[in-house]
């Protein structure tokens with residue numbers, strides 16, 4: 460019963476997340492299913508807070524990030540919040556999300572993405588910031604920002620290149636085409652595919668193997684493996700170019716067209 464109370468208390472802490480702690484595994488469920496769990500400023504702020512909980516709560520030995528509903532993990536940053544932002548505000552938007560994603564990547568405990576559906580734009584970037592990924596056979600990955608006259612802003616140009624290689628990443632970034640679950644497995648973007656109702660269970664089986672080991676050794680492995688990849692200049696350039704996009708007519712047209720459910724007409728200005 461005490462566990463139940465704790466759950467309820469945790470649930471009420473966040474507006475856009477459901478969190479639960481069981482057997483030392485902390486599950487964060489992004490919960491805006493009517494907007495396909497799109498990342499607005501509240502979700503980004505609350506994700507940051509939940510990640511700090513992972514760092515600080517010694518009862519947490521591993522974490523899972525997943526999405527609510529059976530359609531989407533996260534369908535991207537919330538496009539409806541983009542209208543009217545200028546270049547500097549665009550840059551700030553990218554920086555705030557990127558900072559949270561770096562905290563995920565550099566966490567001393569494993570944080571794994573259980574991708575239950577669309578992982579697009581910021582959703583794909585969130586999954587890639589996690590230490591590794593599993594997905595359901597319904598999952599689709601992609602960086603479709605180019606269709607909005609925009610580029611990824613939460614590390615997508617960098618981590619997609621690291622994870623699947625430059626040629627495949629270039630194609631995905633430049634076409635905006637989606638990568639289905641079996642291609643994601645072939646590319647090494649995910650480690651396993653499961654039926655939708657087995658995704659969390661399979662993720663927990665793997666995490667249970669990790670939580671029994673020395674947390675000190677786990678933290679050192681993560682830090683050392685992270686040191687094998689990454690290029691600070693690349694991330695900074697991405698943030699800068701994301702901000703620049705917000706000063707273009709093409710980005711205004713692309714995002715307006717998405718929200719008006721029509722095809723954009725890009726003029727290259």
Ligand code: COA
Nearest residue numbers: 493494495497534535536537538539577579580581603604
């Ligand atoms: N930001 C804001 N709202 C979003 C969103 C996003 N990234 N992705 C989906 N939504 C909203 C839709 O506007 C729609 O809202 P409405 O019901 O109020 O009109 C709702 O979520 C359902 O999405 P819808 O597009 O109707 O579902 P679908 O099944 O036809 O298409 C997708 C699903 C994922 C293919 C489509 O939603 C999509 O392309 N999303 C944007 C992906 C993207 O470009 N992400 C990068 C953002 S930088």
